[in-house]
Amino acid sequence: MAGARFVQELRARDPRRRFEITVLGAEREAAYNRVLLSSVLAGSLTPAEIETVPSAWYAAEDVELRTGIEVAMVDRRRRRVLTSGGEHIGYDRLVLATGSRAWVPPIDGLVRDDGELDEDVVVFRTLSDCRAMLARLGRVRRAVVLGGGLLGLEAARGLAGRGVEVEVVHPADRLMERQLDLDAGRVLARTLRSLGVRVRLGAQAVSYDEGPCGRGLVLDDGARVPADLLVVACGVRPNTGLAAAARLKIGRAIVVDDRLTSVTDPLIHAIGECAQHAEQVYGLVAPAWEQAAVLADVLTDGTARYAGSQVVTRLKAADVDLAAMGDTDVDDLDEELEVLRFADPARGTYQKIVIRDERVTGAIMLGGPETVGTVTQLFDRAALVPLDRRALIFPGVSDAGGPSDPADLPDDHTVCRCNGVSCGRVREAAEAGARSVADVAATTRATTGCGGCRADVAAVLAAARPADRAVEATVEVPA
The missing domain is CATH 3.50.50.60 (FAD/NAD(P)-binding domain)
Structure with a gap:
């Protein structure tokens, strides 16, 4: 997901196509949204529906896409990679977006004598x-x-x-x-x-x-x-084997600087789950896409710097609405903190919000979709919380620091966090003729990350369209 987004970001900044781009992927499929695999498993989406960058796009943008090609070695001295098929491919810049692999614990019976997983x-x-x-x-x-x-x-x-x-x-x-x-x-x-x-x-x-x-x-x-x-x-482990064999510096992942460049080799970059920046390895899609955009800027104008990402974890499972962010493992007796809690286990609701210096520094929002957008926005922007703290948990409280209805949110409110899409951009898409969430996704990428914002995007779109022009009013959110 990081590599495909980087190529899109680079081409968007390279209208004259100065860069000759080759993409090598070990999987046989073109890029797809790994975050939504649970929806495919549940049957609410098909494999085709989670494709993120169609193969035709690469051809149209003069990008060489080669799937099912595994890289066996990076030759830093000659600036080339060796594929498992014995082919050498040269580079001026190499971007490693190798992601992570599933970790299989050493439990008897999981792995056969030949090293493959048991058939069950x-x-x-x-x-x-x-x-x-x-x-x-x-x-x-x-x-x-x-x-x-x-x-x-x-x-x-x-x-x-x-x-x-x-x-x-x-x-x-x-x-x-x-x-x-x-x-x-x-x-x-x-x-x-x-x-x-x-x-x-x-x-x-x-x-x-x-x-x-x-x-x-x-x-x-x-x-x-x-x-x-x-x-x-x-759990997973970053895929760092190629980098380690090439003697790049490895911590928990490939160590990179603020330019997302290997601290060992200025011609090699790493983004996504295989990259370690400022001691942090991110395992979520939003930071990977932020890194992809920054690296595209680095290679085209050289001025951009990556300063890290705010992490919001979303559980994407049918009938479970959960978001967790920041530091929630805190001492309730700390006088510098405010800790708000509300629990209704019978209804699957638990909300905890940590406030320091009038700003949200951590939150757990389980079963509270009405206010999770407001809390996430406050966390992302380090904005001041409302005077009436109840507004952060209970929708409709007068001093809410912003409306809870997505349709009433201001233009600068981020409705799709994974892609940084604001309500204003959704409304612009509506003005330009978008009639469905799919139309909005095609022009803004909203909903193509974790998918958790789909209902909110639909509400903003429905409110933005004239009453006599039908849009998606009822949305079935993917698992």
Whole structure:
């Protein structure tokens, strides 16, 4: 996703096509939105609908796209890469956007002697992985998802939506422990259980093997969890093998400076999940796309600098609305902080907002779609919070610091955070003739990231169009 966006950003700044661009991708598909794979698994989107840059675009923009081509080595001295097919391809500048790979823990039974995954074990990282899971659904009655992080929960909800009995096995004391506090984790687990996803916490997996009643995951307490299919979602690791072999500096990922340039070689750049900037490795789409735009500026005018990204994590699962941002693991007794909380577990609602110096520095918004946009905007812009703090949790409070209805938001309000699209740009698209969310996406890219803003974009668009011209008024948000 980072590499495809970079090529688009570079061509947009290069109308005379001074740059000869070659794109090499190990996957056989053209660029697609990896964030929406859970929607494909759930059946609310097709693989074709998550394509981000059609192959025809590359040809039209005079960009050489070569899919199914794996790079085996980077030869820095000769400024060329060697493909696994034995071909050398030269470069003046090399951009590494190799992303991450799924991490498979050393648990007995997951990997065969030949190093390949067991036939009943899958990871959930690529479109090929997703297709492999879909191909097995007719033979799967019970599935276990190993890992209760973002990707694991999206996979679990997608499988449950297909009628599969699903259980999430997670070693921590709560789901999404990197983003949620204990109370939020409990509410999320309760919500998922109500949607048909069982949750087992504090459970360490020991092996996956054949038992008296069929295949299952064996836990450290001796329990056996039946599983026709085991989905491994235990996190990812940046793909840094090429860079390490080329003797670039590696921390947790490829170390880059503010120009997104390797600190080892000024002709090599890295963006996305394989890049480490200021000790930070981002695993989300919005920072990757921000980096792509900055690097395109660096290569065309040389003045841009990357200053880091504000991280907002969104869970994209049907009937679960969750956003987490900033630092929420705080001491409630800290007199410099205000911590707002509201919980209604029966309705799947938990909201926590951390305020320091009159600004939102962290928040967990579970089941609160009415105010999440306002809170996210305040966090992104480090803007002053309203005097009446209730407005941050309860919509309709008079001192809301801004309207909660997306249709009434000001033009400068960011409605699509992944792509930095404002309400004003959506309204401009409407004036130019956009009649649907798809039309807006085609001209602004709004909704093509995590997809969480689709309902808000539809509301802004509907309000912007004259009453006698129909637009999308009802939106089915992808899982």
